[in-house]
Every structure is written in C-alpha cells, then in structure tokens.
Amino acid sequence: MTNEVVIKTDKLTKQYGDFVAANQITLEVYQGEIFGFLGANGAGKTTAMRMLCGLSTPSSGSATIGGFDIYKETEQIKKNIGYMSQKFSLYEDLTVMENIRFFGGIYGVPDKDLKERMRSLIETLGLKSEADKLVGSLPLGWKQKLAFSVAIFHEPKIVFLDEPTGGVDPVTRRQFWDLIYDASDKGITIFVTTHYMDEAEYCNRVTMMVDGYIKALDTPYKLKQQFSADSMDDVFYELARNAKRREDQL
C-alpha cells in the first residue's frame, strides 16, 4: 500500500427525487489498499459503487477515480477499473479461453500481448486442462477465482468486488483472498463488499454505510476499539441495528 490516493470523493451525493440514496460520501482510498465497503441492505452501497465505477452520475459533490473526473471522464474511469460481482462475472456459455479473450478485448488489452498473457493466466490458475471447457461447467469456486483474474486481466488501477465470495465454500473463499492479497501486493487497489465479517478483518480499512451516510471509517482494529467490540460482527451490528432504511426502502 502506498500514499498515492486513487479514489477521492468529496461530499458525493446521489438523490432520487426526495430520496437521498448516498449522502455526502467523503473518502480517500490508497493505491494497493484493500478497502472494505460494508453496510446493511439498503444503506446505499450499490448506489455509491455505481457512481465510483462511472455508471451513474452523482447529483452533487465531486470525485476522482484513478485521477479521472467522475463527471467528465467516465470512459477513462471504466478503462482503468475492473469489476466483478457474485451475480454477474463471466459468460457461462463461453469457454474459459473465450471469456478471457472477450474481456481482454473489451478492456483494450493489445493483441500482441493477449496471447502470452492468456497463457500465463491459465498457468497461474492451474486451469490448463479446463481451458476449452465451458465456464458453466466449472465449480463455483473456480468460476469466482477465474472471474477475479479476468477482472484484473487488463491490469487496472482499481478493482471493485461486489460480494465476490457469497456462497463459496470455506476453503475456496480463503484461496480467493490469497488472490486479493497478491493483487494488492502488485499495487492494485481493492474495493470490496462482503457479508462475511471475518473478511472485513482482512481489509486495511473498512467503512460502514448506514442510511446513505458513512457512519464509520477506520482500520478493523480501531473500529473494534471505538465500539468496544470483540469482532467486526459486533461493530456491524452496533452500527446497523438502528438503521431506519433497512425495513422501508429499496
């Protein structure tokens, strides 16, 4: 992790009519940092993430992502980030190789590099004998590991992970985090949401959204101190249990 700021937001807000989905989000994320983005259902995480990915225009506030302006340079933002979620990551009816080539092409990996990088990725993942199999036939854990590798295949500055390990078995879930650590060591910033509170402990810093606001932002250690809690689960519970939006919005 370095001191270079790769995500910087200042009072970033998204409003739908009277409803303020994300309210004055101000934060800085560093290069190579593993940044945990937590919150109750309906807290505004998805809204905030969509703005940071350049997919949704903020109502007010400012932000730069990888140095690019969130209003004017959304296309550059998209080229410099990777994204994967639990729900959508790869095309099930394309093979492993076809998926890598497809996403490599979309993210503008130069043709001359493509072949060599595909080969090296397949080798690193140990998927040589599966390279020509349909992604739909792979076990979920492999799919998620492949999806993550594809999301960082174009060597983005930042990768956004939306519940990447949901439903994954406990062994593969840990292997997935090994991949996250590797990417972070290479200087890629990881912006990750999760429902597993042990995974919150693996983040350098964690933020908690409640009712559209950022209610806490610090290292897991300091958050536990601040809330006199034994675990991140207790911190989460303490912050989220009085949320107003959980039961009547979204």
Next chain:
Amino acid sequence: MDVVLKNIVKTYNKGKVKAVSDVSFSVEKGELFGLIGPDGAGKTTIFRILATLLLPDEGTASVNGHDAVNDYKEIRKRIGYMPGKFSLYQDLSVEENLNFFATLFNTSIEENYELIRDIYTQIEPFKTRRAGKLSGGMKQKLALCCALIRSPSLLLLDEPTTGVDTVSRKEFWEMLKGLKEQHITILVSTPYMDEATLCDRIALIQDGEILSINSPRKIINQFPDQLYAVKSQKMSRLLADLRQSSTISSCNSFGEYHHITLHQGNTFEMQKKLINEMEHLGHTQIEIKSIAPTIEDCFIKLMS
C-alpha cells in the same frame, strides 16, 4: 421421525452432473435441523425432493411417513416451503400475497394468525406495499409468513438468510427459535457456517455428500486436534510463513487470527519453537492461544 431420507441420489443432464450422491438423514419431530454447505453442495436438490417437486434417481424420502413419490399429495398438504429464490407475487401487496396463500390452502389469515403474529406485525405497517418493492429482509419475512399461514407440520426453508445483512440474519434466527417453541419441525439450509450453532442438529454437506451429521456441539467436540489462534503485526505475511513452517499441520485465516494445528509432540515445546521461528522471520507482537474450533474449522477439516 418427521423427515426420513434414505440413500438419495439425484443427477442432472442425463447423469452427467451429480447433484446429490447417497444422502441419508432424518429429522425428528419439532427439531430445528440445518443443512450447512456452500453453493452447489446439493441443498436445494434435497429441498425440492422433499417438497415433491423433483423425483430422486435412487433412494426414498418421506415426510410424516408419507412417501415423497407415491404419496406426494399428502406431503403437499403438510409442508410450508420457502424456496431460495423469492417466489411470491411481486405485483400483489403484502396483504394480498398472504391472503392468496391462506385461501389456496383453505384457510384464512384470521384462523392461523397466532402462528404468524410475531413476524407479521413487523411487516404489517407496509401491508399495502407491493411485494416487489420490499427490502430483502422484509421479503424474507413475508415469504416466511406465506409458508406458515397454512399451519404446516414441516417448514422447508431453503437459504432464507442468503443476501440479507447480518442484522436481518440475526432477527430471522430469532424468529425460527420462536417457531420451534410452537413445535413446528424445521429444515433450514444456509451457506453461513456461523448460523449452524443455532440448530439442534446439522448436516455438513459438500459436493452432494454429507460430511458429518450431529449436534453442533458434538461436531465441534469431534475436531481431532488442538486448535490455536495466532496473530502478529503483519497477518498476510504470517499466513505465508506459517504455511512454510515444518511445525504446522494446517493453517487457515480466520478474521483477526489465523487458526493452526501443530504436528504431534510436546505442544508447549512446539508453540515455543513456532514463536522463535516467527520472530526469526521478523514478526513482532506474536500472540498464540489455544481455542475451541468453530463449525467452519470443522468443515474445512472434513473437506481436506
């Protein structure tokens, strides 16, 4: 026994994909029984067989003594089924959905109100809202009410807490405790290992096979080794270093700590040796303590 499965086998794609292989277990009357395992373990297949929506390739399943294949109509009269995917009518209101399911099973909201009261009062303020417009936690409560309103003897809950936040998850398990007091037999599945301890008994399941069936306490007691929690200043490097160490038999990250088991021998000596080794590698503030395993530790052990 309220639910009995004997040697159930189910494959898909003409035998190419094995979803469930030779699964047997039974659930007692009034028991809260958990099927614990990741996606693709075969949990939903088992639920669909018990809900008489799917025929097993081999083996038998019964509910209240009724065979899931031959007496499927009898079973359908007795079960409340909450599928993993939200399956209520999105364009009907909360109240309309509940009314619909009550009417479908020849009863009324009034007749069985006692059963759902504690849960329904939480969503009642929104009873005119369309189901499709509810939050995740509320959808789940409504789905549970709709499964309960026909007063079932068996509740089948397929991953009711997937995708909902930890506060809603805690509330949901509180509700299940309440239902248990009303002597309803409950079979519930979850990929969250920490929820296992809230069940009377659990089956740990992976790749269509059951790894272990017992009470959570007994599964934990069966963990064969002494488990230790270790931490130091730099956790990701500690993980790599521990994995390289000859003193370590297994090592997994568990949030704030790494959980390890040591090779046999004098464990105090081994601990000291390990601390020396890690200090030598430059780790500081090393902490090591013996701990009781969690269900997740047991699951990982059984997978290996």
